[in-house]
Amino acid sequence: MAALLYRLGRACARHARTTIAVWLALLLSAGTAYVLFSGELQDSFSIPDTPTDEVNQRVSEKFSGMGGGSGTVVYQTEDGSALSEEQREAIGDRVDEAAEVSGVQDAVDPFATQQDRAERREEIEDGREEIEDAREDLEDGQEEIDEARGQAEFAGMLDQAEDELDARQAEIDESREELEERSQRLEDGERLLEMASEIRMVSEDGSTALVRVSFTEAQEEIPQETKDAVMAVFEDDPVAGTTVDFGNNIAMSMPSLVSTAEVIGVIVAAVVLVVVLGTLVGAGLPILTALVGVGIATLTAMSLSGVLDMASVTPILGLMLGLAVGIDYALFIVNRHRHQLKRGVDVGDSLGMANGTAGNAVVFAGMTVLIALLGLNLTGIGFLGLMGTIGSLAITIAVLVAVTLIPALLSLVGTRVLSRREREELTGAAATEGGHAEADSETRPMSTGRALGRAAVAVLVLGIIALPALDLRLGMPDGSSEPPESTQYRAYTTMTEKFGEGSNGTLLVAAELPDTPGDERAEDHQLEVAEELYRRHDVAAVAPAGISPDETLAVFEVMPVEGPASESTEGLVHSFRNLAPLDGAGELGVAGMASGNIDISEKLSDALPTYLAVVVGLSLVILLLVFRSVLVPVVATLGFILSFFAALGGVVAIYQWGWLGWLFGVENPAPVLNFLPTLVVGILFGLAMDYMLFIGSGMREAHAKGQPARLAVVTGFRAGRAVVTAAAIIMGSVFGGFVFSDTIMISSIGFALALGVLLDAFVVRMTLIPALMHLAGERAWWLPRWLDRILPDIDVEGTHLEHRPASEHREERAEQRTDLDPVSG
Template sequence: MAEFLYRLGRGAARRARTVIALWVAILLAAGAAFALFSGELKETLSIPGTPTSEVSDRLTEEFSGLGGGTGTVVFQTEDGAAFTDEQRSAITERIAQVADLPGVEDAVDPFATEEARAEQQQQVSEGRTGIDEGREELQQGQEELDEARAQAEAAGMLDQVAPQLDAQQAEIDEGLATLEEQSAQLEEGEALLDMAADIRMVSEDGSAALSNIAFTEPQQDVPQETKDAVMAVFEDDPVEGVTVDFGSDIAMAVPDLLGIGEVVGLVVAAVVLVIMLGTLVGAGLPILTALIGVGVGALAGLSLSDVVEMASVTPILGVMLGLAVGIDYSLFIINRHRIQLKQGRDVKESIGLANGTAGNAVVFAGATVLIALLGLNLTGIGFLGVMGTVGALSILVAVLIAVTLTPALLSLAGPRILSRRERARLAEGPAVASQEGDGDAAVRPMRTGAAVGRALLGIAVLVVVAIPALDLRLGLPDGSSEPHDSTQYRAYSIVSEEFGAGQNGTLLVAADLPGSPTQEEAAAYQLQLAEELYGQDSVVAVAPIAISDDRDLATFQVVPEDGPTSESTEELVHTLRDLAPLEGAGTLGVAGTASGNIDISDKLSDALPTYLAVVVGFSLVILLLVFRSIFVPVVATLGFILSYFAALGGVVAIYQWGWLAGLFGVDSPGPILNFLPTILVGILFGLAMDYMLFLGTGMREAYVHGAPARTAVVQGVRAGRAVVTAAAIIMISVFGGFVFSHSAMIRPVGFALAFGVLLDAFLVRMMLIPALMHLVGEKAWWLPRWLDRILPNVDVEGSALERRHSSAPASTDTGESGLVNAASGTSGREGSASEG
């Protein structure tokens, strides 16, 4: 691979303009594919086969118009007064227009619904009055009948009038029975109305109203065009004096690929590059190649959105990765090329050699990230697999650009990749030019006491920071997590304030009815079920929806006490699913947006341990091949696990607990984005392997060439610390720019990646791992002889290639001399590192 990349780099350098034209053509082709084939991004995530989807599918089969997606439209008067008659009429007219739109099953008129409720209450009241009056009349008739019977008995005429009196008594008894039956029915209806009393469509003061829109398609399949058409009815012809807001189930906020925060992150990365490389040309090349890579990867990924279900956050993830690794991978090659130029190598020869050595490491590091991301498909969760695949595509493009476009641009830049001062020193001679850094400084191993202190401090900090992860709760953002100036947040807030938080996440409950009940029995079952549901903790209202035609299924609307992402609502969903209120009818089914999000979070939680185990196993194998050691892979992998859980702890503390909420723009703390822990495993693993590779190979190189084990640790850190520090700061800057994204989904992802890189690069790789390796000493490189014989020799840094092309002056610098081979096998020390 190293020889191939060497030739590829030299070829790209010789045909620089051709390579640049090719990548421009690829970028244009990706843009054309996006324009021709891109489809609609999904704001709603779904997983087939969950309890919610099964209930929804059955409801769709049993009830026409039930089981499809829903949306909420919220109306509020601008002056806070009750709606006028004109405003009511205008809103009703527009709701009727919405109901006629293609893809809309029904649109509920809140005013008509409240009028119908008032009529039902009036009917109940009138019915109760009528029954009471009927009872009085029958009681009076009974008294008169009893008096007539007494008079007839006193006159001795009872036998003659008995048939007539008995007939009248039968009429009275029948009337009483009818009244009792009507009273029982009235009490059932009154009980149902009382249980549904808190389900209001118009606020008590008459200043706010909400309309529920029912769509013909399931929630995740409702086209955005249909939702846009619903919003257009109200926005194109607004009602005077009335504001209209839309819930998250209608208003889709597709996040911008690049915003102000992301631009600031790029600026910080540029500053870091200028400081490290000392020239604007050198600083501009990695950013240019990264932007081209992001353009190709994002446009190519989005072009697939018409054939696969793609969440709106998916392309943003690709942009994050494309920017961060694109800059870093080019930086590694450019940094190696600069060092070689200062050693006196020819420009094109140096480009080829940098591509075959540092570029070889880039390919290896990129392959680890790519495989980890593709491994997300092993979870069996469709949208997560798509995220991993799109992210892997961005990584692949970044690697290809690093080993082809970067050499081409370096060829055009020529010696200008060095600063004027560096070129002046080079003119004095390569020996003078290469006398930079601390390579000539005496290399001494760290003190053992300091190593113990560093190890204990690093582990303690990581464990403490990881503690909040024990309280991790997963969910999806609701309207409360959206920016306060968004229509989704306003709709959520109005509903919570005027109708109760639970109205933002009502549940749809389905219950089987036992046997083949009659209509009367089905009604009795319906009341029994409603009372059972209403009696549950955290339930504020229950309303029957319908009973199927064959009377084997009843459905109810259940309003929780708290919002859709609250712990109480999550517990309620699980509690309802465990209930079996009717003997022989099985447990209840629960559906709805809140229920669906809970199911997705549960599914992701179940898949996380398996995926984490796969990644950890993969990490051990890779590091075993690279470092030919037992201790190094184990401690490096444990370090990754610590940094992973510490990153989760930071996310929980800020986004779930609300610590430093103002600093990070967290307006409403809540559950953590349900796919974040899983996606973080794949990405952070790949980046951690990058840093371990670029630091650990320097340690291995020094050791196999004769340095004492503890001295080799210091030499390896010196060799890679500058480039790893710059790369880590760049990644933190790029990921950190997404922390202030407008999207509630993107912000915690950006923070988790930035914080994870910060912990892993500086605390784990440059502090904890060197300290532990110092304490272990020679045993850090122990490997059984039998295992040493069967393991392939992975020349990650292309040392064999460097030896074959050693005609130019070679560096003797042990400091900032670039990255070196992990397992060259060229020293007798190599054999001593393996023991039987």
């Protein structure tokens, strides 16, 4: 691999302008594809074949017009007064108009619903009065029968009148039974109204009304143009004296690809590059090439959105990764090239050597990230696998840019990648080509006591930061997590204030009815199920939504006491699903926002161990090939586990507990994004192995050149610490720029990756790993002989390149004088 990359670097340097033209053509092609083929991004996540999905499908089969997605429109008066009759009529007109939009199943007039409920209550009251009057009439009739019976008995004519009196008594008894049944039905109806009283469409003070819009398609399949058309009905013709907002089940917040915070992150990266590389030319190349790679990857990803269901966060993840690793990978090659130039290596030779050594490490580092990201497809979760695929595309392009475009650009700038002072020193001094990782006479290994102390402190620090991860709760962001100025946030807070927090996440409960025909039996069971649901402590209201025409399924709308992301609502979903069937009926099914989030979270949790085993296993094989050691890959992986849980602990403290929320823009703490742990596992593992490669390969290189193991630890650490420090700060800055995104999903992912990278680089790779390598001594490089014989020597450090025959050096220098552009100097 090192020799192949050496030749590739030399070829790109000799044909610099052609290489640059190819990459510019690819960028132009990606932009053209984006313009021609890009489509809509999705703002929701779904997983097929979950319990929630099964309930929705069953309801859709049994009830015409049910089972599709829904949206909420919130009207509120500007001055807080009750909605006037004119305003109510105007809202009703817009409801009728919205119901005619293509893709809309129905739109419910809140005032008509309120009127229907009031009429139903009035009917119950009238029915109760009628029953009381009928009972009085029956009592009068009973008295007449009793009196007639007494008179007949007194007259000795009871036998003659008994048949007639018995018939009249039977009529009275039958009427009394009918009245009791009717009275029971009225009581049942009143009980149902009482249980549903908290589910309102108009607030108690009359100032706020909710319009429910149901769609023909499932929630995740509703085209955005349909939602936009519905919102336009209410927005384009506003009702005087009112404000209108939309819930996050209808309004979409499209996260911005580029924000001020991200630009600041790139500026910080540029400052670090200037400090490390010493020249504006050197600092500009990694940023330039990273932007080219990110542009190609992001535009290509966006162009696929026309044929793939792509979440809005997916291309941003590719942008985040491509920008961070693109700068880092270019930095490693540029830094190696600069060191070689300062040792007097010819520009052409140096470009080949840098590509064959640092570029070799970049390729294998990229492979670990690539495996981790592509492994997300093993979870069987479509949207997560697509995120991994798009992320891997960004990584692949970043690696290819680093090993082709960087040598081409470096050949054009020649020695100007060095500062003026460095170039003067180079021409005025006799340069000697020495090894890259040689120890000076004053280099000493650290003491064993110091190694023990450093290891203990590192583990203790990471353990303390990881403690909040023990309280990890997973979920999906709701309206409370949207930016405070957004319509979704205003809708959420208004509904919480006027209708109760649970109104933002009602549950749909489906109950299978017993195989007993008859409307009355179905209604009896409906009431029985409703009362069983209502008994739960965390239920605020239960409203029957209907019984299927074949009387096999009853559905209910259940409003929890707390919001969709709360622990109590999560417990409620599990409680309903675990409820024993009533009277021989089937089990209860639950759907809704909270239910869907729980199903996604549980499926992700179930898939994580398998994913982690496969990804870590494959990466361990790569590390075994790179380091030719059993202990180093194991230690590297254990260190990653510590940094991962520490990153997770930080996320829980900030985004779930709300610590320092004012600093990170967390207005309402909530459960952690349910796919964040899985996503961060893949990305952070790959990036952690990057730093392990650049720190560990220096140690192995020194040891391979004959240094004792413990001395090689110090030598390799000193050789790589500056560039790894710079790379970690750059990557942390780029990821950190996304922390201040208005979208909580982007913010939490950016924070987890920024914290994880910084902890892994500075605490694990630069503190814990050197200490453990020192303690292991020569055992760190132990490899069974049988395994040593069968493993290929991939020479990631490129040591074989430094022992090429002198004739090969002379031939390549002759080629350089013939083929290299004169500008390269």
